[in-house]
Amino acid sequence: xxxxxxxxxxxxxxxxxxxxxxxxxxxxxxxxxxxxxxxxxxxxxxxxxxxxxxxxxxxxxxxxxxxxxxxxxxxxxxxxxxxxxxxxxxxxxxxxxxxxxxxxxxxxxxxxxxxxxxxxxxxxxxxxxxxxxxxxxxxxxxxxxxxxxxxxxxxxxxxxxxxxxxxxxxxxxxxxxxxxxxxxxxxxxxxxxxxxxxxxxxxxxxxxxxxxxxxxxxxxxxxxxxxxxxxxxxxxxxxxxxxxxx
Numbered sequence: 001x002x003x004x005x006x007x008x009x010x011x012x013x014x015x016x017x018x019x020x021x022x023x024x025x026x027x028x029x030x031x032x033x034x035x036x037x038x039x040x041x042x043x044x045x046x047x048x049x050x051x052x053x054x055x056x057x058x059x060x061x062x063x064x065x066x067x068x069x070x071x072x073x074x075x076x077x078x079x080x081x082x083x084x085x086x087x088x089x090x091x092x093x094x095x096x097x098x099x100x101x102x103x104x105x106x107x108x109x110x111x112x113x114x115x116x117x118x119x120x121x122x123x124x125x126x127x128x129x130x131x132x133x134x135x136x137x138x139x140x141x142x143x144x145x146x147x148x149x150x151x152x153x154x155x156x157x158x159x160x161x162x163x164x165x166x167x168x169x170x171x172x173x174x175x176x177x178x179x180x181x182x183x184x185x186x187x188x189x190x191x192x193x194x195x196x197x198x199x200x201x202x203x204x205x206x207x208x209x210x211x212x213x214x215x216x217x218x219x220x221x222x223x224x225x226x227x228x229x230x231x232x233x234x235x236x237x238x239x240x241x242x243x244x245x246x
Contacts (some may be wrong), residue, residue, distance in 0.1 A: 065120030065203055066096040069151030073104045073116060078139035080183065084108075094150065096120075106144065114144065122162075124199040125184070138188030143174075144184040153179035155204040162198035170197055
């Protein structure tokens with residue numbers, strides 16, 4: 001082999017080594033870039049999971065007031081077991097809306113009309129009459145009854161009479177309620193044309209999350225489980241490689 005051939009062989013080996021080293025460097029760079037992208041993706045997923053959990057935890061709960069519930073209005077007299085046949089509600093069934101408006105009007109004996117307006121946490125009752133200073137008969141019960149037909153149960157905790165009311169003698173003890181019924185008893189009280197009654201209610205906060213909150217929570221838990229599984233898999237692979245290397 002001549003000197004020139006020897007130099008060419010060495011040069012060829014150096015080029016092969018350089019190509020091999022270049023390929024290794026490129027491979028390491030690709031792996032590093034892929035790892036960086038993977039870590040960034042996992043970080044992003046973790047952030048999304050945290051945001052979803054926070055949103056689910058702070059999402060508004062279903063309201064506990066009257067809006068959205070469907071009620072039936074009836075007049076009962078002389079007791080809570082007897083609907084009064086000489087009183088009719090129009091409409092008898094209604095769904096409470098968020099706007100201020102009369103939901104139903106009760107006609108009693110064609111001489112007194114009672115207009116009913118619910119808001120989410122109050123009830124306004126207005127009286128118009130052709131009689132002069134009439135008095136409701138003092139019986140076991142003489143007044144309005146509202147029965148819950150659809151919607152979650154009432155969660156009322158207290159009732160108070162607004163100072164703007166002009167119905168003398170009507171106090172909170174005349175308001176009755178349970179999970180599905182609200183009663184107003186004005187037996188024995190007098191009223192005039194234009195008498196107004198406004199009752200304010202307080203409610204216990206609802207404890208059931210909105211469906212959207214439950215969906216967010218489920219998504220957050222699923223994403224968190226995925227991230228944890230990926231970390232566990234990566235840690236296991238690292239341990240196996242370390243064991244093999246040793």
